Amino acid sequence: MPTWRYLLKMACYKPGLYALHAVLWGVFGLTALLAGLLTRAFFDTLTGHAHLPLGVTGLVVLMVVLAVGRVALWLTAGFIEILMRFTMSGLLRRNLLRYVLKRPGAQALPYSIGETISRFRDDAHEAEDKLDWSDEIVGQGLLAVGAFLVLLSINSLVALVTILPLLIVTIIARRASLTLGRYRDASSQASSQVTGAIGDILTAVQTVQAAGAEERAVARFRRLNEQRRKAMLTDRVATQALSAITSNAVSVGTGLIMLLAANSLRESSMTVGDFALFISYLSFIADFTSDLGRFLADYKQTGVAFARMNVLLNGASPDALVEATPLYLRGSLPAIASPVHEVSDKLALLEAKGLTYYHQQSRHGIAAIDLRLRRGSLTVVTGRTGSGKTTLLQTLLGLLPREKGEIRWNGKIVDDAAAFFVPPRIAYTAQVPRLFSETLKQNILLGLQENPQAVLAAVRGAVMEQDLQTLEAGLDTPVGTRGVKLSGGQIQRTAAARMLVRAAELLVIDDLSSALDVETERTLWEHIFAHEDATCLVVTHRRAALQRADHIIVLNDGRIDAEGTLDELLLSNEEMRRLWQDDYGNEPE
Numbered sequence: 029m030p031t032w033r034y035l036l037k038m039a040c041y042k043p044g045l046y047a048l049h050a051v052l053w054g055v056f057g058l059t060a061l062l063a064g065l066l067t068r069a070f071f072d073t074l075t076g077h078a079h080l081p082l083g084v085t086g087l088v089v090l091m092v093v094l095a096v097g098r099v100a101l102w103l104t105a106g107f108i109e110i111l112m113r114f115t116m117s118g119l120l121r122r123n124l125l126r127y128v129l130k131r132p133g134a135q136a137l138p139y140s141i142g143e144t145i146s147r148f149r150d151d152a153h154e155a156e157d158k159l160d161w162s163d164e165i166v167g168q169g170l171l172a173v174g175a176f177l178v179l180l181s182i183n184s185l186v187a188l189v190t191i192l193p194l195l196i197v198t199i200i201a202r203r204a205s206l207t208l209g210r211y212r213d214a215s216s217q218a219s220s221q222v223t224g225a226i227g228d229i230l231t232a233v234q235t236v237q238a239a240g241a242e243e244r245a246v247a248r249f250r251r252l253n254e255q256r257r258k259a260m261l262t263d264r265v266a267t268q269a270l271s272a273i274t275s276n277a278v279s280v281g282t283g284l285i286m287l288l289a290a291n292s293l294r295e296s297s298m299t300v301g302d303f304a305l306f307i308s309y310l311s312f313i314a315d316f317t318s319d320l321g322r323f324l325a326d327y328k329q330t331g332v333a334f335a336r337m338n339v340l341l342n343g344a345s346p347d348a349l350v351e352a353t354p355l356y357l358r359g360s361l362p363a364i365a366s367p368v369h370e371v372s373d374k375l376a377l378l379e380a381k382g383l384t385y386y387h388q389q390s391r392h393g394i395a396a397i398d399l400r401l402r403r404g405s406l407t408v409v410t411g412r413t414g415s416g417k418t419t420l421l422q423t424l425l426g427l428l429p430r431e432k433g434e435i436r437w438n439g440k441i442v443d444d445a446a447a448f449f450v451p452p453r454i455a456y457t458a459q460v461p462r463l464f465s466e467t468l469k470q471n472i473l474l475g476l477q478e479n480p481q482a483v484l485a486a487v488r489g490a491v492m493e494q495d496l497q498t499l500e501a502g503l504d505t506p507v508g509t510r511g512v513k514l515s516g517g518q519i520q521r522t523a524a525a526r527m528l529v530r531a532a533e534l535l536v537i538d539d540l541s542s543a544l545d546v547e548t549e550r551t552l553w554e555h556i557f558a559h560e561d562a563t564c565l566v567v568t569h570r571r572a573a574l575q576r577a578d579h580i581i582v583l584n585d586g587r588i589d590a591e592g593t594l595d596e597l598l599l600s601n602e603e604m605r606r607l608w609q610d611d612y613g614n615e616p617e
């Protein structure tokens with residue numbers, strides 16, 4: 029989609045605001061032209077070339093009134109401009125966030141976290157900037173043409189000769205715009221790499237320390253900073269050089285006016301007022317030409333910014349970026365509806381046939397997996413590391429986009445698994461749970477309406493009661509960034525409580541065992557299966573769960589190697605026997 033269409037669609041989001049912005053700045057420009065005419069009248073009255081009824085005093089009063097009016101107009105237009113800028117970049121950022129949240133959750137973002145933030149911040153700002161300029165440049169252009177026509181009517185020769193340097197500069201600026209765009213692109217890339225590196229280093233301080241890689245991390249950071257310094261310097265020098273050429277063109281123009289006007293002044297074909305008007309309008313026209321040059325140079329860059337933001341839309345049409353969406357900038361936000369249990373949500377049977385997904389980078393994954401989960405059953409998925417257990421859960425839940433396969437909930441086909449498999453139908457605990465830097469309770473509720481009894485029941489279910497006593501403020505203890513104040517086991521049990529509080533029809537659990545001791549995990553399973561209706565799909569290698577399982581699926585290299593009960597599999601399947609003996613042999617039965 030061409031850049032102008034993005035800008036047009038942004039303007040159409042709030043056409044009234046955009047039009048008001050255009051009118052206010054247009055009128056502001058017009059007052060600059062009026063000021064020029066008043067200056068001309070002032071000097072002509074002083075030199076006796078004009079005889080206005082207002083007189084010099086009247087003109088001075090008028091100029092003061094105009095100046096005050098301009099200040100008021102500038103403040104009003106500035107306020108509207110800020111409002112419009114926030115609204116327009118807010119629209120882009122909201123749509124970006126919507127699509128980032130819509131993408132299959134287990135698929136990595138196309139940029140690092142730091143770079144993604146830079147797309148949200150810098151690219152949305154770039155687009156906002158260009159929209160702000162788009163109407164101003166048109167208004168400025170119309171007024172500049174008007175100003176030029178006035179100058180032509182006074183003295184066409186002087187007008188044409190003085191405008192010449194500006195035209196030459198405009199052509200140079202147009203030519204330079206491609207090169208400037210390249211420099212700007214390089215400096216923006218270099219900045220986002222630095223932001224990305226800061227994000228990476230800050231989120232992996234422990235890893236960097238443990239690997240003794242501080243020096244190398246700092247050296248890489250220095251290298252990226254040096255690249256950024258060079259790119260920024262080139263960009264700034266080129267931009268400033270162009271701006272110097274443009275502003276000097278005004279001085280050259282003024283010099284030409286002085287040379288040419290001297291004769292006309294002597295011959296009285298030009299008045300001192302005309303001369304003052306020429307000087308005033310010339311800078312007005314020059315401002316327009318230099319702004320136009322910058323606008324054209326930046327326009328290319330804005331296209332690059334839109335293209336980069338598009339990458340975050342995960343294949344959605346480019347229109348999605350500028351789609352009209354409510355922003356709620358004023359007043360309270362709409363209430364978030366709590367999930368409601370519908371009769372159709374009640375699980376009787378969940379079936380999946382032929383589930384297939386291969387990770388893009390490695391081409392590893394799962395193929396042709398069939399599942400049947402009945403109400404009240406425990407299904408365990410097991411297999412050696414890398415056999416595809418996590419990929420299977422994520423593909424079923426729509427966190428990865430399945431390439432083939434069909435899913436049915438109570439016989440009805442599920443098209444959009446990601447939208448369908450949410451509470452109260454399912455609740456999921458990932459292998460590596462994520463906590464936010466909020467209190468323990470907020471991490472468990474994650475936006476759900478508070479129900480103290482349900483929270484306590486979930487905490488008990490997740491075997492966390494004892495832990496609460498050791499935390500300084502119990503459930504109200506802030507857990508720190510990503511839960512750093514909790515142990516690995518506490519983080520996993522918090523995630524389990526988060527799942528349990530949602531009272532979902534189906535619990536999907538990916539390997540809770542890595543940070544839980546055998547006894548704690550055994551108690552956790554007992555709590556979960558105390559509800560006879562509990563339906564669970566669990567990835568685990570723990571005997572406590574395998575022995576309770578109604579059905580076990582053994583995965584090998586992304587395919588089902590065998591399935592059945594533990595006894596059947598121990599008799600018939602070599603892989604199960606190997607896993608049971610080799611991997612689980614150290615645990616108490």
Ligand SMILES: Nc1ncnc2c1ncn2[C@@H]1O[C@H](COP(=O)(O)OP(=O)(O)OP(=O)(O)O)[C@@H](O)[C@H]1O
Pocket residue numbers: 387388389390391392393411412413414415416417418419420459
């Ligand atoms: N994001 C990814 N990109 C590319 N390949 C991946 C990705 N995630 C997993 N894989 C590959 O897909 C295969 C299955 O991985 P998966 O995480 O599903 O295995 P798993 O059985 O859950 O392993 P574990 O028991 O170690 O958790 C592995 O070969 C793995 O290397």
